[in-house]
Amino acid sequence: MLLEVKNLRTEFKLKRGTVTAVDDISFTIDKGEILAIVGESGSGKSVTSLSIMGLLQKPGRVAGGEINFKSQDLNKMSQKELQKIRGNQISMIFQEPMTSLNPVWRIKDQIMENIMTHMNISKKDALARTVEMLDTVGIPSPAERANDYPHQMSGGMRQRVMTAMALSCDPELLIADEPTTALDVTIQAQILELLYRMREKFNMAVLLITHDLGVVSEAADRVIVMYCGKIVEEADVKSLFAQPLHPYTVGLLKSIPQIDDESDERLYMIKGMVPNPLNMPSGCSFSDRCDSCMDRCTKEVPKLQEINGHKVRCFLYEAKEGELNVK
Amino acid sequence: MLRYIIKRILMLIPVLIGVSIIVFLIMRVFSPDPAPIVLGQHATQASVDAWRQANGLNDPIYLQYFNFITGAITGDLGTSYYTKAPVLKEIFSRFPATIELALLAILLASVFGILIGVISAVKKNSIFDNAGMFLALIGVSMPIFWLGILLIIFFSGTLHWLPSSGRIDPLLQPASVTGFYLIDSLISGDMYAFRDAFEHLILPASALAMYSMAIIARMTRSSMLETLQQDYIRTARAKGISEGRVIGKHALRNGLIPIVTVIGLQLGSLLGGAVLTETVFSWPGIGAYTVACILKSDFPVVQGVVLLIATVFVLVNLMVDVIYAFLDPRIKYSKKEV
Ligand SMILES: Nc1ncnc2c1ncn2[C@@H]1O[C@H](COP(=O)(O)OP(=O)(O)OP(=O)(O)O)[C@@H](O)[C@H]1O
Ligand SMILES: [Mg+2]
Numbered sequence: 312m313l314l315e316v317k318n319l320r321t322e323f324k325l326k327r328g329t330v331t332a333v334d335d336i337s338f339t340i341d342k343g344e345i346l347a348i349v350g351e352s353g354s355g356k357s358v359t360s361l362s363i364m365g366l367l368q369k370p371g372r373v374a375g376g377e378i379n380f381k382s383q384d385l386n387k388m389s390q391k392e393l394q395k396i397r398g399n400q401i402s403m404i405f406q407e408p409m410t411s412l413n414p415v416w417r418i419k420d421q422i423m424e425n426i427m428t429h430m431n432i433s434k435k436d437a438l439a440r441t442v443e444m445l446d447t448v449g450i451p452s453p454a455e456r457a458n459d460y461p462h463q464m465s466g467g468m469r470q471r472v473m474t475a476m477a478l479s480c481d482p483e484l485l486i487a488d489e490p491t492t493a494l495d496v497t498i499q500a501q502i503l504e505l506l507y508r509m510r511e512k513f514n515m516a517v518l519l520i521t522h523d524l525g526v527v528s529e530a531a532d533r534v535i536v537m538y539c540g541k542i543v544e545e546a547d548v549k550s551l552f553a554q555p556l557h558p559y560t561v562g563l564l565k566s567i568p569q570i571d572d573e574s575d576e577r578l579y580m581i582k583g584m585v586p587n588p589l590n591m592p593s594g595c596s597f598s599d600r601c602d603s604c605m606d607r608c609t610k611e612v613p614k615l616q617e618i619n620g621h622k623v624r625c626f627l628y629e630a631k632e633g634e635l636n637v638k
Numbered sequence: 639m640l641r642y643i644i645k646r647i648l649m650l651i652p653v654l655i656g657v658s659i660i661v662f663l664i665m666r667v668f669s670p671d672p673a674p675i676v677l678g679q680h681a682t683q684a685s686v687d688a689w690r691q692a693n694g695l696n697d698p699i700y701l702q703y704f705n706f707i708t709g710a711i712t713g714d715l716g717t718s719y720y721t722k723a724p725v726l727k728e729i730f731s732r733f734p735a736t737i738e739l740a741l742l743a744i745l746l747a748s749v750f751g752i753l754i755g756v757i758s759a760v761k762k763n764s765i766f767d768n769a770g771m772f773l774a775l776i777g778v779s780m781p782i783f784w785l786g787i788l789l790i791i792f793f794s795g796t797l798h799w800l801p802s803s804g805r806i807d808p809l810l811q812p813a814s815v816t817g818f819y820l821i822d823s824l825i826s827g828d829m830y831a832f833r834d835a836f837e838h839l840i841l842p843a844s845a846l847a848m849y850s851m852a853i854i855a856r857m858t859r860s861s862m863l864e865t866l867q868q869d870y871i872r873t874a875r876a877k878g879i880s881e882g883r884v885i886g887k888h889a890l891r892n893g894l895i896p897i898v899t900v901i902g903l904q905l906g907s908l909l910g911g912a913v914l915t916e917t918v919f920s921w922p923g924i925g926a927y928t929v930a931c932i933l934k935s936d937f938p939v940v941q942g943v944v945l946l947i948a949t950v951f952v953l954v955n956l957m958v959d960v961i962y963a964f965l966d967p968r969i970k971y972s973k974k975e976v
Contacts, residue, residue, distance in 0.1 A: 366872055390881065397878035405876075415967055425877040460967040473873075508677040511688055 313516050314340045314363070314484055319376035321355075321540075330588040332358040332371070336539035340484065343514040347531035347548070349522060352426065353585050355540040356520045357406060360486045363518075364403055365393045380484070399429040399524070402477040403486040406520075407471035412461040419443075419457035422476045429480045445473040449501050467494045476501060481513050488520045503530045524567050528552055531592045535558050539586065540595040542633060544614060545622040554622040556600045595626070639962065646956045653952055654945060658710070661944040662703050663938050672935035676719045678742075693719070697827070706941065713943075716938035723943040729924065733806055734817025736923035739915070740908045742843040747908075748901050752894070754851075757857020759866060759893075760885060770855060782911050786845040786918035794843060803920035806835045817930025842919040845913050850904035857900045858893065865893035883941035895965050903960030906951045 321333035333355045340346045348356050354586045358638070363378055365385060377383040380401065385393065402425075405411040413421055422441040432440070438457075445453035448471040448495055461469055470490065487506070492501040505525065509515045510571055519531055524526050527548065534551045536559065538545040542559040556559045562581040583600040586592055592599045598608040607626050644690035673686045673695070679687075690696050694705060709716060754770040761767055794802035805819055806812075810831040812822040820839070823831035865871065866889055874888040875881075913925035920926075924943060931939040963969045 364876060366875055368867075368872075394880060397876055399878055403876050405869060405873060407869050411873045411876065413870040413888055413892070415895075415965065416888075421873075426880065428877060428879050458647040462968045476873075476877075 312339050317377040320374045321358050322372045322374040328589045332540050336542050340516045343510055345517040345532045347519045347527045348436040349536045350613045354537040360488050398425050399480045399549040401484045404473050404490045406488040408466050412537045418459050418472055425476050426479050444479050448475045484516045486518045489510035543624045550621050556624050558603050559597050650952050657948040669935040672719055715942040718939050719936050725938045732924045732927050736816045736912050743846035744905045746847040751851040751854025752858050754855040758859040759862035774852040774855045777848045783918050789841045800841050801838050805838050806932045810834050842915050842921055846915045858897055861896050862893040865889045898961050902954050905954050
């Protein structure tokens with residue numbers, strides 16, 4: 312096991328109250344595994360990854376739980392110890408490609424800084440490696456583009472630069488927050504392909520954050536569905552697409568546009584909106600939008616139940632004697 | 639870039655013409671007639687007329703201006719009514735004193751202002767932040783002459799640490815090469831003179847620097863606070879580099895870009911503040927001298943000084959723009975933007 316997140320709870324203390332952006336979530340990632348986290352905007356995906364990286368900004372803080380990376384709790388580490396891991400063993404691609412690069416530094420200097428912080432190599436070798444990484448992520452004429460400033464590049468290019476930077480020290484775990492959102496479909500496929508190759512070559516694990524279920528079905532081994540800071544379903548990618556359990560997951564899957572769909576039916580949409588984090592519905596947080604909502608759902612919070620590795624947080628199901636029964 | 643600089647320098651011409659017309663008119667409309675002041679109360683009407691005639695003051699005003707500006711183009715700004723010395727000579731014998739004072743002041747203001755601003759931003763809401771911003775509040779609200787007098791009373795009067803007036807002990811005055819005593823004393827290798835000149839500079843430069851330091855500290859703080867929130871700072875941290883490097887290499891490099899403009903503007907306003915400072919500290923610079931010349935209606939000198947200061951002001955602004963482009967790769971001064 313490479314990473315074990317145990318009962319992680321991340322809060323934002325605001326004047327109007329405390330937002331629990333990540334609410335008691337647990338999951339693991341093995342070496343070489345690609346785990347996807349999906350969920351609508353505001354479900355706590357980015358906050359989860361920032362918590363792992365130790366990069367939360369005030370007023371956010373990890374309020375409880377453990378983040379064990381190779382059996383060491385990152386959350387208990389000093390900043391100094393964390394710095395040895397960040398950018399080296401764990402690296403991250405951020406969701407915001409337009410603003411995540413330093414506007415006054417050349418591309419190459421930003422990537423070389425990462426390399427030279429963690430690898431004991433000469434400037435010349437670091438530059439060679441930088442150009443090689445830029446080539447790997449599909450930047451044409453990488454040796455020249457390395458001298459560019461971020462403003463001279465498009466969003467897709469910048470996202471690839473971020474990817475090159477994140478991969479520059481052969482991390483064991485890559486946290487990729489919407490790594491393909493800014494890219495067109497061909498580049499998207501290239502980047503996913505690249506992550507795949509890195510996984511094959513270095514046994515790199517990936518925490519792949521996305522709201523694109525197409526990407527999930529193509530790339531991931533296992534999927535976590537998050538809603539309002541909680542895990543509502545977790546399964547390997549085949550079971551999830553073959554047999555989604557949670558009404559939220561069902562809704563997400565139904566709202567994917569199908570190319571071969573000939574009917575004139577309008578695309579399905581989950582009714583309602585994500586609730587205000589300061590004003591959550593009582594009971595199950597999805598209850599106010601759920602088509603199968605029962606009396607009980609508005610009173611009690613369902614527990615995450617597991618059967619044969621498929622986990623779901625819903626009163627529709629009951630784990631009994633090794634089987635998951637539909638009520 | 640070079641084209642841009644040349645264009646900007648050429649743009650000095652209309653600025654200087656405008657400034658010179660304004661000061662020319664103001665002096666002639668609002669200042670008392672210089673003739674009786676120059677010649678004394680008991681001068682005869684005939685001698686007053688003769689003096690006015692000799693100095694061109696009886697010509698129509700447009701002709702006076704024309705004579706002045708054609709002279710100025712050839713580098714002749716006329717002579718002082720009182721000393722009869724060329725205006726340029728009068729100015730350049732005093733200008734280094736002011737420049738030395740202003741440069742040291744802007745240096746102090748920048749170094750301490752940026753230091754306070756950065757610490758306040760990084761340690762936001764801490765005791766350092768509160769102390770720094772309190773100091774800045776005092777800095778912007780304290781009149782310069784009052785601060786000067788307080789400094790004199792305390793450091794010269796009570797403690798006897800530092801001299802309260804003048805540029806240097808006259809016995810130590812170094813041979814003039816550049817007119818900057820700190821440099822001249824170094825050239826002549828006279829460390830006593832250097833030390834004495836420096837001690838004379840400390841109080842007036844501090845008094846002059848205080849306001850600018852406060853402004854720079856405040857601007858640095860807010861600029862750094864904004865920069866530290868940026869996504870690329872998070873990226874820098876994600877690389878595993880030290881927090882010192884994150885702030886020094888990534889945040890400061892971005893946060894200081896707008897500060898360059900502030901420092902440039904402050905350098906301009908320091909020249910104004912120098913008038914008060916020089917008066918309080920009997921500093922033999924251009925500020926105090928100009929005040930005296932205005933009161934005595936010494937037109938040529940006042941016109942010359944104003945032209946000079948306007949030139950310096952424009953050049954400082956140009957320098958700021960050049961540094962700006964150097965600091966921020968997103969800025970390119972193309973032909974169109976001029
Ligand atoms: N700086 C902050 N201050 C207050 N609350 C925050 C802050 N950042 C995040 N949150 C809270 O955490 C919740 C989850 O945010 P997060 O950015 O993790 O969502 P996400 O799942 O990444 O969404 P998206 O798909 O839009 O990126 C938000 O709804 C918000 O309530
Ligand atoms: Mg996000």
